[in-house]
Amino acid sequence: MRRMTARPANAHQARLLRLLRDGGPNSRAQLGDQIDLSRSKLAVEVERLLETGLVVADGLAASRGGRRSHNIRLAPALRFLGVDIGATSIDVAVTNAELEVLGHINQPMDVREGPVAVFEQVLSMAAKLRSSGLAEEFDGAGIGVPGPVRFPEGVPVAPPIMPGWDGFPVREALSQDLGCPVMVDNDVNLMAMGEQHAGVARSVGDFLCVKIGTGIGCGIVVGGEVYRGTTGSAGDIGHIQAVPDGRPCACGNRGCLEAHFSGAALARDATEAAQQGLSAELAARLEAAGTLSAVDVAAAAAAGDATALALIREGGNRTGQVIAGLVSFFNPGLVVIGGGVTGLGHTLLAAIRTQVYRQSLPLATGNLPIVLGELGPTAGVIGAARLISDHLFSPA
Amino acid sequence: MRRMTARPANAHQARLLRLLRDGGPNSRAQLGDQIDLSRSKLAVEVERLLETGLVVADGLAASRGGRRSHNIRLAPALRFLGVDIGATSIDVAVTNAELEVLGHINQPMDVREGPVAVFEQVLSMAAKLRSSGLAEEFDGAGIGVPGPVRFPEGVPVAPPIMPGWDGFPVREALSQDLGCPVMVDNDVNLMAMGEQHAGVARSVGDFLCVKIGTGIGCGIVVGGEVYRGTTGSAGDIGHIQAVPDGRPCACGNRGCLEAHFSGAALARDATEAAQQGLSAELAARLEAAGTLSAVDVAAAAAAGDATALALIREGGNRTGQVIAGLVSFFNPGLVVIGGGVTGLGHTLLAAIRTQVYRQSLPLATGNLPIVLGELGPTAGVIGAARLISDHLFSPA
């Protein structure tokens, strides 16, 4: 089953694998410039990696005025599977060892159906990708779930929106089914890793990645590493109080951010507004579809509907207030906004920025970019692939 | 001048020095159990440390059924200076290499007098400790200032309550004056390091340390290391909005936590209450002293004054709400409450606990102790000594 039987034997080899993953194919000489090793030692370690098959030398590069270099690259047949389980859909992608997405499919789904039903879908999607010729087998898989995870074991804990998943051995089950190593993490953390690897957060050490979808979560990256907290629930900002004595939330409290702004809350507020006759635009869409979603609000806003715009702005203000607090506390070098609601675009971003720049101190905001994620739905799957590759490209 | 000329030559030696600092005197055999080195190699490194004089072997320990062991300990003459500059007072202490406080003095002061005047006081306090025979010279000094610091350079940046300190080269100036290496940090971070080294936070990897004094700040420890943020302002929670459209704050905004609860805010509110005739107890104290401070409120509360208790409770609730948000976000393993206002004791702690346990999700609070710091004013100076010893006990 499992194909990538070899693992780097020491820290040098792990380092080399990551350099090749992040920097693409390279000559020995170029690798030598990026790693603190003599040419001799480097050659030895590369040789060993070639023996294991993790790395191949294919062809000669063009000369740069001297002897032509051998191109060293990660084994081109290596394949990682990235799975991003949201509240209402599944994303599955195949990547090569450089974490480039070779194929990506998406399906609607409801997490509340429980892990067994969801895994069936994931496996059939993986099979579909495999049968399309993108991969024979997978060398590793990363998977994100929309709730807190006990990271070392790869098991969800007390996930509010995923009844039936509590304690389910996701890592072990999927590893059995796929016949390869698996790592599990919170979906928000994977989005952060994705934007860090291939998106807006490259070369930023400390940043926050706020994902606004059905719920709201926040990935925290400290010194280039995802911070998960003591019990794996770090970044769970959806239940921070945004409005004193505000709307009741599913968690039992009142005024939680998530109760006031999220995909679900926005749909609810838009429906209310339509029923109260506040917006002809929204009412028409409700009439047509029978139900409203965040996408409808985005469309209405794009069409210039004042009510829709006001809803987005208010939600952005709430979110911005909470983020302002987090910025004061955490002093990040970057804030990334992502998730399904980014379809709301710059109206949302402007509202968030206004609040943060107004409320936080200049020292924290002076040089703080607040930007939309640039990878969209691929952030999660790339992050998932990166998670497992980080694991496999570390000393055994 | 400088006495501790030697520094550990490699990571092993640094590790050994820290083991001896944190675990006290030890035999070679016991050290071997705590470090991943063969006895032979260990003996070599210990021998080298003995040669440098950083470490001494004095006497034999009692036998445990075999050959008696030599006691290896850090040079008993090593002395660190810990300085904690608050808004209204200075704490200075001398410690030995194990960071035990040998002498500690405190003086009232006003940071707004500027760095030159304050440093004069610090130096005279240090001289006093020296002349009392506790130290001949200092091998290193750590200093905490009540504002953000550019850590690598040891320079305060844009400190709101310390006009005149912005950009002042604290590290370099003090190093010149004392003739020893100096490290500078935010006072709150030092308090966190102190409680981590010798207080309630031993053996906790991720925790928050909230210091409520003239202002409010929060030390953040991630994986045993202080997290300082991108510009050194991490943990600056005093200006998180606690009350929408609340009291005006010195920073220009409204409703900042610090404007509603802090030593200064409490004094102001108590004075108002006394003048409005809400509390005979507070009015009497105001009459007697001409002015009220947080200490008066604490005393009135201890005497059972309802108004004072209400003020403390309300402040605790505000603070607790903010901390609840931080707990959701950061998912710490411990929250420590410290600073001058801890004199308010369990009324304050109870209010904070109530808010946090009520508002944050069970997964984050399930096993979360919220406790008062156990070191009081020595936390800062111990943290300062630890800061410089961490620096000196690292490979050169």
Add this chain to the structure above:
DNA sequence: CAACTTTCTCCACTGAGTGGACAAAGAGAG
């Protein structure tokens, strides 16, 4: 073809670290 670059390989040498043998020094049993 000569001169110069760049890349890669080979090899002798250094030095960190290991593990086992053994010496030193004590406790406890008979």
Add this chain to the structure above:
DNA sequence: CTCTCTTTGTCCACTCAGTGGAGAAAGTTG
């Protein structure tokens, strides 16, 4: 007191990671 066992510390030969220099291989430029 002697013998055995335990604990601590020292010594030494050996392994292996890593270095740096010499030089071969394979180009470009003039």
